[in-house]
Amino acid sequence: MKRILLLVLTNVLVVVVLGVVASLLGVNNYLTRSGLNLGLLLGYALVIGFGGAFISLLISKPLAKWSSGVHVITDPQNADEAWIVQTVRELSEKAGIGMPEVGIFEGEPNAFATGAFRDSALVAVSTGLLAGMTREEVHAVIGHEVAHIANGDMVTMTLIQGVMNTFVVFLSRVVAYAVDSMFRKDDEHNSGPGMAYLITTVLLDIVLGFAAAMVVAWFSRQREFRADAGAAALLGRKQPMIDALARLGGMTPGELPKSVAAFGIAGGIGQWFSTHPPIEERIAALQRA
DSSP states (O other): OHHHHHHHHHHHHHHHHHHHHHHHHTOOTTEETTEEOHHHHHHHHHHHHHHHHHHHHHTHHHHHHHHHTOEEOSSOOSHHHHHHHHHHHHHHHHHTOOOOEEEEEOSSSOEEEEOSSGGGOEEEEEHHHHHHSOHHHHHHHHHHHHHHHHTTHHHHHHHHHHHHHHHHHHHHHHHHHHHHHHHTTTOTTOOSOOHHHHHHHHHHHHHHHHHHHHHHHHHHHHHHHHHHHHHHHHHTSSHHHHHHHHHHHTSOOOOOOTTTGGGBSSOOOSTTTOSSOOHHHHHHHHHHO
């Protein structure tokens, strides 16, 4: 539950900050004396919704490095680091993307890919993953992350998040205006939104934010199936990815930063908010392919 709450609060915080900036700049003038200007409100919602999503995308790589303590391998210091870098290079060339940065972070078994651009992304694996899997299995996991980059999943999920943010901002204010108007219909000195508008807006931003998070999580689960298939294609066979997933099913995956949780090899809490399908479903999908 903590992970879900932090995910929603992070998204709300970005939207709130952009909303404050918009207020200071005077661009939130969708409330007029004659009523709610839906055209201006939609423009405001688009700016806030997509602005927040793209800001999150642009800062995803430095934020992931900082929050996970990723050590970026610039000059391999041992055979394992050299092998990881070479593996990422070979898979990236096969996938037709630029060489990502490669990193290692301390923690339980996990891995992730992030970054705003296909040709300057980041692939990071945990020390727990390297210690608990064979090289063939780690190879498959890296293939999975490279497939995420090649599929453009970071940008795709950002666009979906932007649409959901826009929906939340727009609908919450339309409903809040209707509620406020109902409470103030007998007020002859109605000079602007009242307390009912402010309270309803905040409550709906939170409630609809949770609903939006479930939609985004559903899309994330579909991208995981595609990344598994992409890894199998990059490796030329699906068994290594199946073996890696089976191995991971017996491990306790580490927590990832909220900004990259959707692009890790495993994670998520609860059926509706999980960013990853169950391991059994992923293995079954690969076996059917």
